[in-house]
Amino acid sequence: MPSILRDLKPVYVVGVGFHRYQYLSETSYVELGLTAVRQALADANIEWPAVESAYVAKALLPMAPGRPMLRHLGSHGLPIAHVENASASGSTAFRHACYEVAAGLTDVSLAVGVDKPAKVLRGESLTGIPHLANDAIVPFTHFALLADEYANKYGIDLDDVALVALKNHSNAAKNPNAQRQKERTLEEIINGTQISGSFTSLQCTPVGEGAAAVIVASEDGIKQLGIDASRAIRVTASAACSQRLYENAASFDAELTEETTRLALQQAGCDAADLDLVELHDAFTIEELEYVERMGLCEPGQAIFALKEGQFNIGGRCAVSASGGLIGMGHPIGPTGIGQVGEITRQLRNEAGERQQPSAKKGLAHMVGVGAVCYVHILEK
Amino acid sequence: MSQLRLLKPNLYTSPDEKGDIQLMGGRCSCGYCFFPMQHYGCEQCGAKGDELKAVPLTGKGELVSSAVVHKHADERRQTPFVVGSVRLTDGPVVRTLLDVDTDVRLAPGTELTAVLVDVEGKESETFQDLRFRPSRLVTGGGA
Numbered sequence: 146m147p148s149i150l151r152d153l154k155p156v157y158v159v160g161v162g163f164h165r166y167q168y169l170s171e172t173s174y175v176e177l178g179l180t181a182v183r184q185a186l187a188d189a190n191i192e193w194p195a196v197e198s199a200y201v202a203k204a205l206l207p208m209a210p211g212r213p214m215l216r217h218l219g220s221h222g223l224p225i226a227h228v229e230n231a232s233a234s235g236s237t238a239f240r241h242a243c244y245e246v247a248a249g250l251t252d253v254s255l256a257v258g259v260d261k262p263a264k265v266l267r268g269e270s271l272t273g274i275p276h277l278a279n280d281a282i283v284p285f286t287h288f289a290l291l292a293d294e295y296a297n298k299y300g301i302d303l304d305d306v307a308l309v310a311l312k313n314h315s316n317a318a319k320n321p322n323a324q325r326q327k328e329r330t331l332e333e334i335i336n337g338t339q340i341s342g343s344f345t346s347l348q349c350t351p352v353g354e355g356a357a358a359v360i361v362a363s364e365d366g367i368k369q370l371g372i373d374a375s376r377a378i379r380v381t382a383s384a385a386c387s388q389r390l391y392e393n394a395a396s397f398d399a400e401l402t403e404e405t406t407r408l409a410l411q412q413a414g415c416d417a418a419d420l421d422l423v424e425l426h427d428a429f430t431i432e433e434l435e436y437v438e439r440m441g442l443c444e445p446g447q448a449i450f451a452l453k454e455g456q457f458n459i460g461g462r463c464a465v466s467a468s469g470g471l472i473g474m475g476h477p478i479g480p481t482g483i484g485q486v487g488e489i490t491r492q493l494r495n496e497a498g499e500r501q502q503p504s505a506k507k508g509l510a511h512m513v514g515v516g517a518v519c520y521v522h523i524l525e526k
Numbered sequence: 527m528s529q530l531r532l533l534k535p536n537l538y539t540s541p542d543e544k545g546d547i548q549l550m551g552g553r554c555s556c557g558y559c560f561f562p563m564q565h566y567g568c569e570q571c572g573a574k575g576d577e578l579k580a581v582p583l584t585g586k587g588e589l590v591s592s593a594v595v596h597k598h599a600d601e602r603r604q605t606p607f608v609v610g611s612v613r614l615t616d617g618p619v620v621r622t623l624l625d626v627d628t629d630v631r632l633a634p635g636t637e638l639t640a641v642l643v644d645v646e647g648k649e650s651e652t653f654q655d656l657r658f659r660p661s662r663l664v665t666g667g668g669a
Binding site: 272274275276277278279280282283286287289290291292294295297312325338339340341342343390393394 | 533536537538558562564566569570571590591592593594595596597598599600603607609610611618619620621623624632656
């Protein structure tokens with residue numbers, strides 16, 4: 146009989162830590178990762194030996210970087226697993242850490258994401274199946290094509306799509322862990338370096354380096370370690386899907402988002418309208434519009450109007466990418482999904498400072514990864 | 527007609543006597559039509575081997591979306607260039623290069639036809655590669 150997270154032992158996020166997302170530097174990945182893990186331990190107010198297992202998310206670093214990093218916290222022999230799932234690597238590591246605790250196998254587990262930009266081959270390039278023009282159609286062009294399709298379908302102005310970037314840069318400017326911390330005007334965004342289709346560089350995520358760590362614990366773990374239960378945030382849903390065949394084959398990211406979000410909302414027993422904040426995979430502006438619609442935060446074709454009304458701003462009906470999202474906060478790949486959980490946790494604890502979404506009780510984290518896969522988690526106060 | 531040197535001969539044919547180019551797709555016994563042909567297994571039902579048959583797909587379709595690419599990771603590919611999603615008449619949607627000026631904005635639904643254009647190989651030799659062009663601009667058959 147298949148189980149969902151809520152059927153198992155309750156799991157809580159009890160510690161959150163970051164190393165700021167930033168442009169490629171000389172800093173070792175070890176320094177990045179340890180900074181995040183030590184901050185998460187301090188946040189949970191526990192010592193490293195209390196952590197019983199570690200999931201290390203990375204997509205660009207080479208094989209097995211985990212123990213060479215974690216040994217500097219003290220080598221107490223905990224099991225370590227590396228997780229690679231493209232952009233969803235961090236979300237996947239978090240899911241498995243949650244499931245290990247929920248299954249009662251551990252009381253305290255760690256998910257840490259760390260990466261540094263590097264050129265890596267995609268598995269799909271080695272399948273031996275040729276493409277007409279795959280070397281000409283990289284991710285930003287895939288999404289530029291979707292933006293063109295969306296704009297034609299709903300008769301919207303492509304310049305309005307840039308409003309997503311306006312909001313997310315503004316949110317990131319209030320986030321000390323964001324790679325881009327500068328407010329931008331709509332004019333700056335629209336008139337920036339042209340990349341592909343209507344996208345300019347400020348409408349695309351800057352892939353950089355960084356780290357994010359989250360510690361999850363059971364109720365027993367919280368009691369035994371004396372963790373402050375009032376700051377523990379429950380994980381009430383974890384849903385994951387991979388791509389199927391769709392009538393509109395090009396819209397697989399949106400189709401996947403719809404299915405995975407629906408499953409997560411069912412697990413948590415709530416509706417999209419109950420969500421106070423959402424962190425989603427806005428690597429390119431158009432994604433936010435498509436995903437908020439597919440998640441059910443507004444009707445199809447209405448995302449621009451909801452955005453213009455401020456519904457997705459901090460303080461709006463549902464703050465979308467209060468962290469700054471992938472466009473503003475950045476997308477170091479391995480850390481990204483874990484960083485979303487960190488942001489939501491801080492928001493639900495009312496510890497998000499200038500970015501605080503008032504009275505936030507429920508938050509949803511969403512990532513898609515090439516392949517394609519999709520992961521959605523829901524956290525509740 | 528002199529022998530053409532196709533850049534990707536496992537994906538498309540030379541023009542036939544009417545000037546038509548075909549794409550080398552496949553069809554499974556379950557009815558699923560795909561491009562390009564592959565033998566690993568059907569993405570719809572998982573069937574393999576003789577259940578998967580190579581079938582020529584007509585080099586015609588309609589535009590789903592298009593984009594002008596201004597920056598590209600591979601500097602050998604000159605920018606700007608135009609790419610599109612094309613729904614082939616036989617069903618599959620392909621992502622491909624379009625042979626149109628960068629200042630032309632094509633409407634979705636525009637009828638497109640496969641054509642061959644000269645491209646330069648790694649050692650400056652000339653190959654023919656597939657592009658899609660608005661059918662109304664294709665002369666000499668097929669349009």
